[in-house]
Amino acid sequence: MSVKANSTPLPDRVKVARALISVSDKTGLVDFARDLAGMGIELVSTGGTRKTLSDAGLKVRDVSDLTGFPEVMDGRVKTLHPGVHGGLLAIRDDESHAGAMADHGIQPIDLLVVNLYPFEETLKSGADTATQVENIDIGGPAMIRAGAKNHGYVATVVDPQDYAAVLDELRTEAGETTLGFRRMLAGRAYARTAAYDAAVSGWFAETLSDAAPRRFAIAGDLAEALRYGENPHQSASFYRTGEARPGVATARQVQGKALSYNNINDTDAAFELVGEFDPARTKAVAIIKHANPCGVAEGATLIEAYRKALRCDPVSAFGGIVALNDRLDAASAREIVEVFTEVIIAPEADEEAIEIVRAKKNLRLLLTGGLPDPRAGGRVVKSVAGGLLVQSRDAGHVDDLDLRVVTRRQPSQAQLADLKFAFRVAKHVKSNTIVYAKDGATVGIGAGQMSRVDSARIAARKAEDATKAAGLAEPLTRDCVVASDAFFPFADGLLSAIEAGARAVIQPGGSMRDEEVIRAADENNVAMVFTGMRHFRH
Template identity: 70%
Template sequence: MTDLVPLRRALISVSDKTGLEDLGRALADRGVELLSTGGTARALRDAGLEVQDVSDVTGFPEMMDGRVKTLHPKVHGGLLALRDDDSHVAAMTEHGIGAIDLLVVNLYPFESAVAGGADYDTAIENIDIGGPAMIRAAAKNHRFVSVVTDVEDYDALLSELDAQDGATSYAFRQRLALTAYARTGAYDAAVSGWMADALGDAAPRRRVVAGRLSQTLRYGENPHQSAAFYTDGATRPGIATARQLQGKELSYNNINDTDAAFELVSEFSADAPACAIIKHANPCGVATGATLAEAYSRAFDCDRTSAFGGIVALNRPLDRATAEAITEIFTEVVIAPEADEDARAIFAAKKNLRLLVTGGLADPAAAGLAIRQVSGGFLVQDRDTGRVGPDALRVVTRRAPSEAEMPDLRMAWTVAKHVKSNAIVYVKDGATVGIGAGQMSRVDSTRIAARKSADMAEALGLDTALTQGAVVASDAFFPFPDGLLAAAEAGAKAVIQPGGAMRDDEVIAAADEAGLAMVFTGMRHFRH
């Protein structure tokens, strides 16, 4: 097995010119012959470097608007030839094919073109053909060829050449080949995913997903599980794009819970302060307020016990008063669009508290895919962007909700969308006052939410249950009247639910008998 391979000849063809001049000069200083194409060759010459055009090597000019320039035996032969195979060496000699020891290629910027709103024809023109072909050829022949596809690897390459006296080791080339194949795989995934969207094919025969390593995690959900965080290149504000201003490294559970928190709080317009507190991917308190500090306080008062060690998400920049309130208890992560200097100074005293800023709120209506792995495959669906406006609500009881109840009903419905099913959410005056999540029976979720609310009322020294006079949302229909009646027993006065049960008539009759107002949304929000 070949180990050290001296680097004598390199082909460089890049769309991203970052670091190109320094790389070219460093290679030339080590006596490496440089081959290049088009704009890359011009950039290297402008830097004062001697470069041979690939067109001079192949004997063919670049043609068809640059579509054809490297697809030639004198390029691919130089990349694919086995240097220890006599017949390959003889073919190279016979046809004047020079060996290429290093390929540096980054691909046409297809992903960024699509992200920038490119039309169909422009996107097609940004699909690279020669680049992936060369990368795959060089990666296949990594016994002899080094292939670099990422600007981030330039320094590693030069360090390797210094360490190996102008050569690369087999182990190093293996790692480069791994990165190269992952890059072409991700590139093809981006192209096929875009084309499926462009053609309106929600279920293409093959679905490919790809990600870029963002962070190697200490462990997964539990210490015996290894884990890593990958991003998909999306620019929508959220956990993947947030800047961490302070605190310990995020864990697997931190990332999962912080994503849940920010997605929920982004449902609330920045016109009014809102706060969501999350524990184990479920909200334990959500509220609006006249100020951000008030919104936090009201969310905290829904379930102070669960809020301990939770994740706090805000829909406005973190300010001093809110920061002071948050630091009164142990909190794992705070995520907000921004944080002012006073708030940052307060958090600085809590060195382990993670503070993330996103630069904006996520668009809850933005299309996207939700992917979940199952044994032997994965499930793909659209993100739940469903929202029900006031005009879509259908009053089904004799009593219609009051003007005061209707905003609370809509808020309860919004929060229920982010609670594990079976989900029950009580809301009063713009704040959750009881949340029941993830139970096998809807009536159990109803009763658990009421019991937790009663415990909180007692802790606050109140004589009246927090759920008294509240409204309640159910993420799916009540199959029987029992869950609805349990909510009425807890003091709920109005109900929002999808409807559609075989016993809707019985449930509506029970609501009328209990004096409840009830509206149907015609839409459910299962969250598993």
């Protein structure tokens, strides 16, 4: 059904005589309302908002004065009335609308100030279903949409952050609002209701265990407009979705210049990787460059782990991201800052460590307050032309898998520990992935190749470079283990790894040629473990 457009021209300026205020978040409310009243603007309000204003000594009318009807059903019904919506939606320069207002005693509302029941905050608190449903706002979104639609006459404010701008507008424009200002507020209003509805619909989908809802909505709050995207000719912004998962979006930036698009992307990859390592069991450090690890290690201390991680690829570590799974201490900070580093991210940091990092004014230090749970669910969203790809997060964890030895040779306990370590790392390397590891540290990483055998060869070559850089006579890959994120489709990739020095292998299995690959391992007296789970990462 089409709706005929109203041809009445919109006024540029509208005098604000009456404001309807109904807010859940009362931040800055009293001061804002007091300034409005000081400009001679009549205040109309509802329930708790009206009480707050009245208790502050402000003269405020109850919304029931406009509707002629009391709030009922525990406040569920109070503004859903023609006395309110007529005052918001009326085109005042239209004779029929003006006539209807006069006939029914509808008073115009020039300024609408509404923020919504705290559905998102209630969701974070883990409230029960009944509480969550009760925090779905109905009247608020209806008023916001009405006021924003009729922005030719109504200024609609949905965020306390805009109170100062509203007051500036009214002071500058002698108590009036301009059309451009009202249109800007209307855009923000619709973005707010869209985000709110996205949160509600997402909650329903999760509650119903609906992995593929008919319509999928996602929303975020602007954290920062970035200088540019992956390249200087691309624009970019960073948004927070409200997910409580510790990481870049939840971190406190202690110091350093603003994060770039690439910084955020790489830092997220680094912190998700170290989240695989429980700090109560081991200390772990990951060094990331271009979203791939160039060195990962665990150790008894962070400084030990850092040194082992750096040894894997000291050249690529230059200008990289360093992520730690435990509190940054002074000794580790002192060593990390010796290499040019873009970002350090950790759950916490000692004060002495913070001061050491502060000496490098451009180095960003992010503290998250916790680690991401590698087993936790959630959705991952990627854009494609004309659509979105949505999947559950890869919550697979090697410690939870039923590992199966498929070769005559059994891995030793030390090899098994390294195999698990390498498979944890492989989960966070772009496919095709090969990870050589020894003594709880990566010694060669091959990432993002079209052929798995190429990844094996690149990882071996990187290990050769690292061996030379460390001044070692014996290759770092000698008697190492190797992890593959997916199965070996042929024996050639495995043979390349064996040639590099691998003596134990971990891979998902599942290839049509598994028997050929197992036979190659047996012929070379190499142990092989199947996980039954792959970790593609594109």
